Amino acid sequence: MLRLWGRTSSINVRKVIWTAQELDLAVQRTDAGGQFGLVREAEYLGHNPNGLVPLIEDEDGYRLWESNVIVRYLCARYAHGGLYPDDIKARFVAEQWMDWQQTTFNPAGRDAFIQLLRTPAEQRDDARIVQSVNATVPLLAMLEAHLAKNAYMTGEQFSMADIPIGCEIHRWFALPLQRPSMPHTERWFQSLVERTGARGVLDMQVS
Template sequence: MLRLWGRMSSINVRKVVWAVQELGLPSVQRTDAGGQFGIVREPRFLALNPNGLVPLVEDEDTGAVLWESNTIVRYLCARHSLGNLYPEDLPARFVAEQWMDWQQTTLNPAGRDAFLQWIRTPAAQRNDALIAASVAVTEPLMALLDAHLARQPFMAGERFTMADIPVACEIHRWWGLPQERPARPHLERWYLAVSSRTGAIGVLDQPLS
């Protein structure tokens, strides 16, 4: 049994749900947590994740308790798809790792303010300057991705790997904002391919909230 805590409105929870579905794991129990669902400040939850954030995963088979989304994706792919979603070749593995880290440390912070203003801030309270600043730093990163994907079909090379999951979740969030965006043909080709995967059902076809 794999236990997962987290609400589907969280981009980080969506990554883990996609990984679970991509791997076809049969025994997963997800509990809505965080935001309006609470739970994350309860003593039992904090004992497992002192950060009080989602997602949180508890793997009863191995005893692993993990709470960073990209780490959870890596763990699940390494355990259940070694040599496929989790590349076994060391250089290939760390190419995938670097893009996962880049999503979390570079792409996500760049787009955060625009997302928070458009989706989680009432219209009368929105700060247009924050949105503009977020767009200004995010669109060059989108151009970088488009150029990268002009050279290869997937984030880490010739096939779909764990690296595609967090980046695609970020693109889903950015392209879901009600704002104009430049055409990115290579990024659009890749996103269509990954979002059409069975594992992405219920993840990349959901509205932002």
């Protein structure tokens, strides 16, 4: 049994849920963060000094925080090829895109998400939305160009890299914005939505 702390409204928690489902892992989840609190309590901070979600505890008491690291760990421990590529070059292509999602793509789109979905209309900062959209559009073009040549992020096979970027695109597509045509990204994303492991993640309402 894998223990997971985190609320499903968190993109980073959804990454872990999706990964666990792909691997057929039983998960005991405790709501934490946001309106659920818990993350500033001493016991939680003793396990995750960042005071954020997600946090996992594996069956042997092994604990980890940082969502993409958790995805990598679960795939490395429980996947047999595929999700965690055996080929070292393919594996580091997956690592590359996972880092890109967390350090480049997510920060670019964060303000648009926060302003449009989590901020009352009368309190929104339009300048921040515009800046966030302008930062994200070139990254979407980069992703579209990559997926024009690849079925998935690392080539022809679904891998751990598709999970965080799929969660990010799920969130971006939920924003009430006009977007340029992205047929290759849309084709790829639809293939993710149809995965059994993505149920309850990519079909949930983003908020």
